[in-house]
Amino acid sequence: MKYVDEFRNAEIARAVSAEIASITDPGRHYKLMEVCGGHTHTIYRHGIKDLLPDQIELVHGPGCPVCVLPMGRVDDGIAVAERPEVIFTCFGDMMRVPGSKGNLLEIKAEGADIRMVYSPLDALRVARENPDREVVFYAIGFETTAPSTALTLQRAKKEGIGNFSVFCNHVTIVPPVRALLDSPDLRLDAFIGPGHVSTVIGCRPYEFMPADYGKPCVVAGFEPLDLLQSILMLMRQLDGGRCEVENQYSRIVPWEGNLAALKSMADVFELRPYFEWRGMGFIAQSALKLSEAYADFDAELRYSVPGVRVADPKACQCGEVLKGVLKPWECKVFGTACTPEHPLGTLMVSSEGACAAYYNFGRKSFEKVEIGTRQ
Amino acid sequence: MERETMAQASHCTLDHDGCVVCSDAGIPLRVLSIEGDDALCEDTIGNRTEIAVELVRPVAVGEVLLTHGGVAIGKAEKADKLPTEGRHQ
Numbered sequence: 001m002k003y004v005d006e007f008r009n010a011e012i013a014r015a016v017s018a019e020i021a022s023i024t025d026p027g028r029h030y031k032l033m034e035v036c037g038g039h040t041h042t043i044y045r046h047g048i049k050d051l052l053p054d055q056i057e058l059v060h061g062p063g064c065p066v067c068v069l070p071m072g073r074v075d076d077g078i079a080v081a082e083r084p085e086v087i088f089t090c091f092g093d094m095m096r097v098p099g100s101k102g103n104l105l106e107i108k109a110e111g112a113d114i115r116m117v118y119s120p121l122d123a124l125r126v127a128r129e130n131p132d133r134e135v136v137f138y139a140i141g142f143e144t145t146a147p148s149t150a151l152t153l154q155r156a157k158k159e160g161i162g163n164f165s166v167f168c169n170h171v172t173i174v175p176p177v178r179a180l181l182d183s184p185d186l187r188l189d190a191f192i193g194p195g196h197v198s199t200v201i202g203c204r205p206y207e208f209m210p211a212d213y214g215k216p217c218v219v220a221g222f223e224p225l226d227l228l229q230s231i232l233m234l235m236r237q238l239d240g241g242r243c244e245v246e247n248q249y250s251r252i253v254p255w256e257g258n259l260a261a262l263k264s265m266a267d268v269f270e271l272r273p274y275f276e277w278r279g280m281g282f283i284a285q286s287a288l289k290l291s292e293a294y295a296d297f298d299a300e301l302r303y304s305v306p307g308v309r310v311a312d313p314k315a316c317q318c319g320e321v322l323k324g325v326l327k328p329w330e331c332k333v334f335g336t337a338c339t340p341e342h343p344l345g346t347l348m349v350s351s352e353g354a355c356a357a358y359y360n361f362g363r364k365s366f367e368k369v370e371i372g373t374r375q
Numbered sequence: 376m377e378r379e380t381m382a383q384a385s386h387c388t389l390d391h392d393g394c395v396v397c398s399d400a401g402i403p404l405r406v407l408s409i410e411g412d413d414a415l416c417e418d419t420i421g422n423r424t425e426i427a428v429e430l431v432r433p434v435a436v437g438e439v440l441l442t443h444g445g446v447a448i449g450k451a452e453k454a455d456k457l458p459t460e461g462r463h464q
Contacts, residue, residue, distance in 0.1 A: 091444075118444070118445060119444045119445025119446065120444060120445070121427060121445045121446070122445065141444075144401065144443050144448065145443060145444055147430055147443075147446060147448055148427075148443060148444035148445060148446035148448075151427055151429060151430065151446050155412075195401075196401040196441065196443065196448070196449075199401065199441055199448050199449040200448055200449075250452070251451060251452045252401070252441055252449055252451055252452070253449070254449070258430060258431070258448055258449055260429070260430045260431070260432070261430045261448055264429075264430060
């Protein structure tokens with residue numbers, strides 16, 4: 001297929017790979033973090049790591065909202081879903097995320113009315129079609145997804161649909177990245193910025209990385225050559241002593257973002273003072289809740305959610321993997337107690353989670369571990 | 376706009392979008408017709424769906440939109456360069 005083939009062209013990939021190798025300092029170790037789970041998926045699926053010199057380490061970041069959702073918020077959602085008057089709606093991947101006493105699929109099997117939707121607008125349609133029931137949408141996602149929730153609530157308000165509410169778990173990308181940069185656990189050299197989040201927020205929000213921390217950032221697309229070119233752009237910056245934000249994905253991402261989407265979000269949401277992230281603890285102003293103007297649609301106000309904080313299972317090391325301190329295969333339960341079929345931690349649930357991506361597509365480093373352990 | 380332009384934007388189609396909540400899955404869709412706030416759109420392999428277009432106005436038939444969760448959040452620019460030719464700001 002034209003363009004897809006070109007963005008996956010092996011000859012060009014080899015040429016980019018050779019150029020990366022030519023400017024890599026053999027005496028230096030480079031740690032590049034891909035913030036977004038979609039990039040993690042592409043890296044493993046297409047074997048990008050195999051095209052890079054050993055000196056370049058790719059560290060997987062916290063950019064998968066399912067993966068960073070703490071167990072207590074899943075339990076809160078389940079508590080609402082169990083109410084007899086409620087039709088509970090959510091995205092498909094959310095159904096399998098484990099809470100402390102099961103997941104939404106299991107609660108559905110026990111009789112709760114839980115429906116998978118593709119869009120929050122579909123949830124609003126369910127509310128229109130069921131005026132005698134209460135319809136709740138479990139909203140989750142970064143700034144890519146938040147505009148669709150905002151638009152849905154604006155339509156609900158305009159149409160005066162009173163039996164619709166949103167349990168809001170939207171998060172924002174910049175505060176956790178800043179928390180990672182402040183963390184003593186991790187020393188990173190540069191960032192591969194999230195492509196589609198940037199479609200909404202633009203590239204300016206990343207300017208703190210070079211300005212405050214001296215770390216370059218390249219906003220990247222999702223085809224294999226997008227990733228390779230972004231890595232090359234980062235390596236050129238590191239090699240040439242430059243430090244700035246660049247936009248490799250300019251065919252999609254405007255530098256200023258989508259102002260209409262940002263305006264819609266500003267109307268519907270406001271920042272929470274703090275929010276808990278799995279493995280990262282509480283991060284200030286890192287999540288969204290509904291604004292005063294939309295308080296009537298706020299499921300957290302409409303229903304009394306338990307709001308209990310639940311610790312992760314002891315064996316689960318999602319937190320360390322999320323922060324890039326551990327590689328997926330270094331987790332004690334990776335591929336044994338925790339698999340995509342029976343996930344123990346969230347990173348194994350979502351197809352964009354680092355553990356699921358590595359389980360499905362990774363190989364090289366796993367072989368190294370096996371060889372290393374066989375004496 | 377040609378179908379190839381859509382394909383370059385992402386590997387996703389409506390029936391294979393990876394993980395919608397990953398929040399960075401975006402699906403490029405071509406606009407077939409527009410009615411009020413919604414547009415009938417088609418992906419690279421012919422799947423069709425209705426997409427809300429308030430956030431990317433003005434929209435014209437034939438344009439390629441980047442969509443997420445049933446809402447258009449951006450537009451795909453027709454690329455005239457390969458990725459190795461330095462497409463960055």
